[in-house]
Amino acid sequence: MKIAIDKNNVVYSIPDKHIENEVNEYINRSINFLNDKERLMKAKSLILVEKSTKKVIFELSMIHNQHFYPLSILDYANVMLKKMKGEISNFPIMSLDSHDYNFCDFNCKDCLAVDTRKWAKDNLNFTNFDINHYKKVLKEIARYSKKRGLDSLRFEMSGEGNPDMYPYREELIKYAKEECNMRCVYISSGSRLNEKTIDALAKYAYYVRISFPGVCNEAYSKYSIQKNKNQEFTYDDAMNLIQKLVDKRKEYGREGELMIGARTCMRPENVGEYIKTAKRLGEIGADSFQIVKILVPEGEEIEKYKLNKEAVLELKQLNENYKKYGLMHIQVPGKLDYMYYDRKLDDNYKPSQCYSSLVSPILYGPNLVICTHWEKIKDIKDSHYGKLLGKEQELEEIIDGENGCRIRKCVPEKCSSCCSIYDNQVMDLIRAQLSILNDLNDVEFMLTY
Ligand code: SF4
Ligand code: SF4
Structure with a gap:
């Protein structure tokens, strides 16, 4: 029932x-x-x-x-209901995706950040985010959302590089939770997480998702392309890290709110390893496992990457049996056709408005951008709300002012595809x-x- x-x-x-x-x-x-x-x-x-x-x-x-x-x-x-009842003047920022660190210890095949990283360095002079500036920006964003009815927004640290390497990560996570009442989501390979940050994540975060370039040691090494072969971070190391996070979560009594999970993308070498990985994750007490398609590399034909029968069978079996393996949640792609995803396929389904540019903009260093789409990040004139200084009430002008309204008028009509479809x-x-x-x-x- x-x-x-x-x-x-x-x-x-x-x-x-x-x-x-x-x-x-x-x-x-x-x-x-x-x-x-x-x-x-x-x-x-x-x-x-x-x-x-x-x-x-x-x-x-x-x-x-x-x-x-x-x-x-x-x-x-x-x-949406509050907005339509006229109880709030505009949408709050509900989910903030922050790309705050621009270097990575991996050189993954198909990494989407390589070009944007270079572009940001050349055009925004962005390589790093000063911690004091960063804190002021978070405070202002929390204030803006609270005034529009949301006390505790989702704050995702991911992207562009390895967030483990940002030297103030532990301090930032604590600040976001304690001073801004944000619910932290942390996404990385975990290869450079230090003990203090692991502790801060277990104590303050709500979701930690460890990315696996491959789901066995061979595929992990092949797709992460790490510079120092003798000190490679491995699939087993990543599993041990998840175990450590699960143990720490228990120590802090946060099993009821902190979700710990893993994510991988589809690779030929992963076939035959998805279920083994799900079982291993379930045994160590992780909650979730995501298997995703990543964007088809530029110039590649998606038709070349058809999923084989074994992969389809294994993923279907995983989808049916994940609870038996000890997991609370699984995500496999709806369409088990190709290994990659071509955003252009979604053009027919364009939404009438881009809500995402209001409820989930991205922080690209101190720059607030309407979405994570590669074309948008590069389009300073028509996609950047502006550079946040961390001044109180600056967001009213940046988001709701003339320029903010102008750039939102260009979307989604001028978007060739959509990352928040x-x-x-x-x-x-x-x-x-x-x-x-x-x-x-x-x-x-x-x-x-
Ligand atoms: S870990 Fe992420 S940012 Fe680093 S190379 Fe791999 S895909 Fe790119
Ligand atoms: S691609 Fe366009 S419609 Fe989609 S989230 Fe970005 S700005 Fe909005």
């Missing part, structure tokens, strides 16, 4: 297209046993309920829990549903299980 939980933690059953008050006490009790992480990760769909009639007027099942964690689709839906489509869908309702005070979004 499907159930839903409202904002006051009341549990309802959903016998058909409406909610009912009664659920038996066993269901009630088992729902109340779920910790915060399980509540977000086990949700099956988002529903919109008309409170007076108890009718379910809209349901969305593509809710990508791992993608939004530690926020969820419910936060995005509620922000799903987020934009979902926001569009939610807005469309709300726009046809007479009384926005008579509706509530809920997650179902």
Whole structure:
């Protein structure tokens, strides 16, 4: 039986297209046993309920829990509702992706950061982010979002280089949590994580995802292309690091909120190793495993990279059995056709607006940019909100001022493809549903299980 939980933690059953008050006490009790992480990760769909009639007027099942964690689709839906009710003047920044460090110890095949890194150095004079400047910028972003109804935004440190190598990482994570009430998400290979940063992550972060260039020692070495062959960081080292993070998380009693996971992209050498890796992750107490397609390299024909039968079979099996292997969440590509992904395929599905440029802009060093798309990062005139100095109230002008509005007018029409296509489509869908309702005070979004 499907159930839903409202904002006051009341549990309802959903016998058909409406909610009912009664659920038996066993269901009630088992729902109340779920910790915060399980509540977000086990949700099956988002529903919109008309409170007076108890009718379910809209349901969305593509809710990508791992993608939004530690926020969820419910936060995005509620922000849209607040905006349409006129309770907030503009959207808050909900997820901030920060590209703050520009060097890497790996030279991965198909790394997307190689060109942008060089470009940023030449055009933005950006190689590093001064810690005091960085802290002021975070403070200002937290203030801006809080004023627009979001107390605790998702702060993702990833991209462009190896974030482990940023010398102030531990201090920054602590500051983001304690002074800005941000929920930190950390994405790296983990090859250069020191003990202090591991400790800070276990204590303050909400999601740590370790990237695997390959899911066995051979593939890891082949695709990470590390300079110093004698001191290579290996697949086994990465697994040991995850074990250490899991142990530290236990020490701090944060199993209920910190998600620890791994991610890899599809490679021929990974076939036959995905399930073994999932089992190993499950055994050591990790929560999630993502297998993704990366962007097809420039000039390459995607048709050359068809997935073979063994890969398809293994990934399907993994998708069905991940709970048996001890994992809470798995993500494999919806279409098991090619090893790579061609963004141009999505051009037909362009959203009507780019919400992403408001709710999830990126910090590129101190520069606030509308999205992570490579073309946008390079387009200073029409994609950069501006350089943040960390001054109080500067974001009102940067985002909501004339220039911010002007650059958002160019998108998505002028985008050749979209790196946040799903987020934009979902926001569009939610807005469309709300726009046809007479009384926005008579509706509530809920997650179902
Ligand atoms: S770890 Fe990431 S940034 Fe570094 S080379 Fe590999 S893909 Fe590029
Ligand atoms: S590619 Fe265009 S539409 Fe997509 S997130 Fe970037 S600016 Fe928005």
